[in-house]
Amino acid sequence: MLQTIQKAGELLALFDRDHAEWGVREVAAQLKMAKSSTHDLMASLAKLGFLNKTEENRYRLGWRLVTLSETLLATTELRKEAHPVMEDLATQYQETIHLAVLDDTQAVYVDKLEGRQAVRVELTSLGARLYAHCSALGKVLLAYSSEQEVKRIIQIAGLPRFTENTITDPEELLQNLIKIRKQGFAYDMEEILPDLCCVAAPIHNYTGQVIAAISMSIPAYRFKRSQTEFREGVMRAAKTISKRLGYYGSS
């Protein structure tokens, strides 16, 4: 691991919705580096477009990140194949649809379509990350990972509690994942937010591997009314996308 790159990674990690702007000194303090080294690092990142220097000599994230992000999304065929299917699903149910992949220990939203109902679920945006153990998407992605990978993720990320329904016992989670794999879908019954339910299903590529998951998010009162129908819609969509990606597995 190159230390300079590591430092750059830590530096970029400082930027979030609540801390959009940083000065050299603040970063130096946070990263426990000399102010001069920090300046070298930040100036370099700014020159390359990863950071943006304001008039007051403070720093924000740079537009090159947007360009790179768009390149990634444009070249991910998963997204290209999934999007029209997601649109069909959104049209049919008028609920919020998400597409996610597993990245390190968490699920990352890769695409999203918002429902148009009056009461709708709207929490997250593209690129947002979710704990895997308490989201339907995350649990599906875990269910198709190796047991040692799941254990590694639990080890690193833990199983923090968000609601009274969150699964916090490793053994219970592992049992749950086996069931999900057998069924081919996962529920999130208010495990991350009260009043929010989701159902997710796995997307396979041409090698048969599960590379992503698709989900529908629905307010609890609406979800419990027609759970089976939502589930079948999501599973049908997941299978359609898998086929488009060259998967010819079961059914």
Place this chain on the structure above:
Amino acid sequence: MLQTIQKAGELLALFDRDHAEWGVREVAAQLKMAKSSTHDLMASLAKLGFLNKTEENRYRLGWRLVTLSETLLATTELRKEAHPVMEDLATQYQETIHLAVLDDTQAVYVDKLEGRQAVRVELTSLGARLYAHCSALGKVLLAYSSEQEVKRIIQIAGLPRFTENTITDPEELLQNLIKIRKQGFAYDMEEILPDLCCVAAPIHNYTGQVIAAISMSIPAYRFKRSQTEFREGVMRAAKTISKRLGYYGSS
């Protein structure tokens, strides 16, 4: 400039729509580095999420770029203030609206709304970059930059020709920019693509500085029919956004 960061920048620049996947050796050849050093660099970037290692040990861009990009967009108040105004404009004219900032030598799309007419303009996506000298957005952004900055940009990026209307003479461009600044808007009369016209206007922030530009893209036949109306719409929108950002300048 830290060399390691510089190398990381060059490496990430290799990834585009036509080259979404790279192996260690290919990158080493391209960057004229030893394969082992290249491996160290790529492995580090991958560990931090900036690259994604495929099963076949090749590398793609990593999802963390999407997360960072979203953070940037979410924390840019320009975008927050501009979006609703862009929506109004899109509703009224049903044409494609762009929001862009100047990044280094080029204009970068920061937000976009697509028109819903049958024949519409659809070339670019969020984060895409445009030469400044041949787009309405770019010319507006240049017009409010210092002359030395404009000269620097011409020096580095050049004035490549795309259509017979493209301005390729530095002196002519500089004269054009003075006029644009005086008028408060810029046209792109098929200077980058035949049959595509645009009109753009500057967005000021609370310090009076021009920090962005907004544009409307219209097929040439439609544009020439009601040029003045399109122009006034865009200029009105630009002024509304500027006011929202705290600008109390002229009119």
Place this chain on the structure above:
DNA sequence: CAGAGTGTCCGATATAATCGGACAAGGCCC
């Protein structure tokens, strides 16, 4: 089964990131 291709790992060397300090510029209070 041999060969050429790949990515990965290792240890010595020389380069490059680091640090402390000095400087300049801006804001603020008395």
Place this chain on the structure above:
DNA sequence: GGGCCTTGTCCGATTATATCGGACACTCTG
């Protein structure tokens, strides 16, 4: 307005670190 505090930037010596060539394991191909 002058002094004081803060900020970011620059510089040169030192030490830590990225670099390189080579060896290895692996996969695919002929």
